[in-house]
Amino acid sequence: MPAIVEALREVLPADVLVTDTDVIASYAHDEAEWAPFGTPAAVVRPTTSEQVQQVVLACLEHDVAVVPRGAGTGLSGGANALDGCVVISLEKMNRIVEINETERLAVVQPGVVNDHLRAAAGEQGLWYPPDPASAPWSTIGGNCATNAGGLCCVKYGVTRDYVLALEVVTGTGELVRVGRRTAKGVVGYDLVGLMVGSEGTLGIITEITVKLRAARAPETTVVGFFPDVVSAGVAVQGVADAGIAPSALELVDQVCLKAVDDWKNMGLLDMCSEHLDGKSEGRGGAAVLLGRIDDPGAVGEQEATRMVDVFTSAGASFAARSTSEEEAETFFAARRLAYPALERLGDTLTEDVCVPKAEVPGMLSRIEEIAAKHDTVIANIAHAGDGNLHPLLITEPGDDAARERAQAAFAEIIDAALAVGGTVTGEHGVGLLKMPGLEQEQTGVVIDMQRAIKRALDPKGIFNPGKVFSA
Known part of the structure; x- marks a missing residue:
């Protein structure tokens, strides 16, 4: 032993x-x-x-x-x-310690599931915005470690924007608290911001204080059906150019929709066929763009109408405000189910590049070219409103040649994202898979600054060694 x-x-x-x-x-x-x-x-x-x-x-x-x-x-x-x-x-440290309505904050242990916090806050008329697609399963501690984003982050920001304070076990074995509970506070360096997104390399988070918002009015959903992903990307750029602030803007391509439909029999392809009238182009085929507006009253109605017009101008075969909340929820459920559904098709390597919104159409086109070049099936889902693309590369289990082609495509997508001013990871973290990309994206001086922080906070190098940065 x-x-x-x-x-x-x-x-x-x-x-x-x-x-x-x-x-x-x-x-x-x-x-x-x-x-x-x-x-x-x-x-x-x-x-x-x-x-x-x-x-x-x-x-x-x-x-x-x-x-x-x-x-x-x-x-x-x-x-x-x-x-x-x-x-x-940290799965068993799953207690919601406090929800404070007056201060609009919650204190939770790291094993609390994201959706469980959102539900508990909702019972008090409050709302915790960060909502990764894994929200039904992922934990707040893991969300903090990777600075997770999600569907709402296009308007409301990512995990770091909501973390006020942390309890952390340090690299010298001390149990400390950093941050604050107050609305303001500028004492010292932002150690909370440093810990969030550090992927377990600087300390072990044992308690999290997050700020909450007031519950929102019901959202209006806009659905657009496009003959290909590139035209859907043009609509994403159009929404940004028009100054529309969606509470969500998600892209799901036909490969994903079919995988979810085959698994859950949700009738997605029937709805697509009805609205696309058989039109579909490109390797990935058709795409659906899901927009949501949460501005109240007449302003929200106006913004939803403007979004429909943008979708139509970009080439949507059909675009409209959803008249059925059930239909709208079906498509958003499909977006959340896309990853586990695609896993059923084979080994699935997930990308997480983020590019400027104006580059979304070109980047989606480049991904199609890379898929064809490497003879690799690439499905596309995206937090499209903020340029965070998740191409998913699918191969047959045990096919080594297909795996090598997919890995080459993975690397080429990273190169393409960096070439247009993007980043190699928007929300999943560097971990192991994105370490080469980090070294492409950041200069040696910047990397050395971060290594110096790592040495200072984890002097014996025991916290998650070999992740994020090479030696």
């Missing part, structure tokens, strides 16, 4: 420490296709911040790596284990 396991047995309750090899194997990696992973020495499922602290202290003493993990829904390999490490799964 490794010495670290014996050390953990001395300081942790028996039901917190996991040493069963089959159970350990289930915690070895996240959802990132083909990202390497090792075998942990142990998995710890703490229930208190103090237990997390005890694990870190033991790992510091024995010079053992610590890999923090939320729900394991990540798509970049950020939660993948190293051989001999200790995985800290």
Whole structure:
């Protein structure tokens, strides 16, 4: 038995420490296709911040790596284990500590599922905006670690915009609080902003204070059916040019819609056929653009009408405000189900590039060209309103040649995004898969600045080593 396991047995309750090899194997990696992973020495499922602290202290003493993990829904390999490490799964720290209506904030443990917080806030007439497509499964701690975005972030911002304070176990084993509960506060450096998005490389988050907003009025949904993804991209640029501020603007292509339909039998393709009248071009075929407006009253009505006009001018075969909330929810449900539906088709490598909104049409066209060049099926979903594209590269399991073609396409999409002033990851994080892209995107001096922060906050280098930055 490794010495670290014996050390953990001395300081942790028996039901917190996991040493069963089959159970350990289930915690070895996240959802990132083909990202390497090792075998942990142990998995710890703490229930208190103090237990997390005890694990870190033991790992510091024995010079053992610590890999923090939320729900394991990540798509970049950020939660993948190293051989001999200790995985800290925060899934059992899932208590909503406080919802404060007066201050409009919530205090939660990191294992709270995103949708559970949103539901609890809703019961108090409040709203937590960040809503990644994985919101029914992903946790607030994981959302913080990757600075997750989501459907609403086109108007309301990403996770970092809502985190007020954190409780963190540091690289020296201290349990500290950073941030504030007040509406304002400028004391010292922004350590909260630094921790959010650090992917477990600077500390282990054990409690999160987030700000909430007042509940919104019902949204108006606009649906546009396009013969191809590029014309849908033209509509995205048109919405931005028109100064419309959608509360969501999502793109889903025909490959995704068919995968969801085949899985859930939701009637999506029938609706598409009805509105497209058989028109479909390009490798990915047709695309649906889903817009939402949450401005109240006449202003919202006017903005929805303007969005319909933009869709039509961009080449939509059909565009209209949805008269059926059930139909609107069906398409948004399909958007959330796209990734697990595509996983049923084969190995799925997920991209996460973000480009300027004016570059969305050209980038979607370039993705089609890359798919053809590498003979790879690429499905497209996107938080299109803020230029965050998620091409999904699908291959047959066990087909090594197809895997190599897909990986070459993955790299070429990164190059294309950087060439138009984009970034290699909008919300999934660098993890393992985007490390080469980070080195392309940032200069050596900037990378050295970040490595200096890592050395200062994690002096023994035990927190998620080998992720984000190479040595």
